Amino acid sequence: MSKRITAAILALILAVCAIACGQAGPETIHAEPSTTQLPPTEIPMTPPATEVPATETPEPTVRERYPIEENTAFKPDVYPYLVRTESAVWYLAGEDIELLGEEAFYDGLYAVLEHAEEDFADAREALKGYINEEVLPVGIHTDFCGHEAYSNLPTYGAFLNGSISLYQNWMRVSDVLLHEYVHYLTMGCTVRSTGGDFWRESVAQYVANIVCRNRTADLFYSGMNPNAQDAETQAKQLGVWNEEENRVDHKKVEFMYAQSFANGDMVGFSYFTVGQKTVVRTQGFRDDPQRLDLMYCEASCLLAYLIETYGRDMVYRNWNTSLPEMEEAFGKPFSELYHNWADWNTEQCALMGINVREPTE
Helix, strand or coil: CCCCCCCHHCCCCCCCCCCCCCCCCCCCCCCCCCCCCCCCCCCCCCCCCCCCCCCCCCCCCCHHCCCCCCCCCCCCCCCEEEEECCCEEEEECCHHHHHHCCHHHHHHHHHHHHHHHHHHHHHHHHHHCCCCCCCCEEEEEEECCCCHHHHCCCCCCCEEECCEEECHHHHHHHHHHHHHHHHHHHCCCHHHCCCCHHHHHHHHHHHHHHCCCCCCCCHHHHHCCHHHHHHHHHHHHHHHEEEEEEEEEEHHHHHHHHHHHHHCCCCCCEEEEECCCCEECCCHHCCCCCCHHHEHHHHHHHHHHHHHHHHHHHHHHHHCHHHHHHHHHHCCCCCHHHHHHHHHHHHHHHHCCCCCCCCCC
């Protein structure tokens, strides 16, 4: 399951040219010879045939590419409609359509579909060589209504029983969609899947938020967010705004939040861990960090450090190891790996221009 820290700072687009046709000039009249020599008459050239520009067929819209179909197979009483894309079959819950209203539901769906296929393709490319060459479409279900078991968890989606379930609303969904799709790739499309909560969540978060562009996540920060203007202002102040692309930089956000945990800023605060439980960060955590008690952003940035230090193949070959096996593979106890990462993360934030304070002693 995925969790993003919710914070106010980031509650955070032919010319037809007309060709003029010339007219042929009059034919030359040959008069009888005269003693007066007249200049030869220039016979006008026949103008070239005018090229008529070919009519370009407009690209189909996202709604035209992915029409709504009636679902007659999987739980049609719950999911009466579906949409098929190259990477997924989206099952649309009737209660969710009623909850949001038909117009708002489909507007949200197609806003997400506008970018989801590119994001999914990016994730497959990022994991090429570690997942199957052929990746079948994954089932994705909207489950915005009636899930009391998840109502108290700070999660907006989950990869369960080989498919992805999406909770709450389209804005929240956009933030976790790629993360859940990476779970599908590393748990359902590879011979050696990610094992244990630490590896499952750190790999999914790393690929989705640090490696990939993650276009759908833009909707969470701006496209669907009513506080988008405030998010932009605060993102610029914090140094996590991408000026060239005019958007919140998800990678920088990941490093910024991770730095807040590494600095000790979150001591006394409760948060949802990669170990799938809610804990309170204590002062003693820095002395004895536990990998299952890491926040998602800590885990993803730690993975980035391990990959830069030891190489991607080394890390991915160990993405299902127990804690003792991990420490043996990398030659250091986890606490040392964590503190080495914390120093490295501070340097990365400085290089990226992220405005964070110095760690406390």
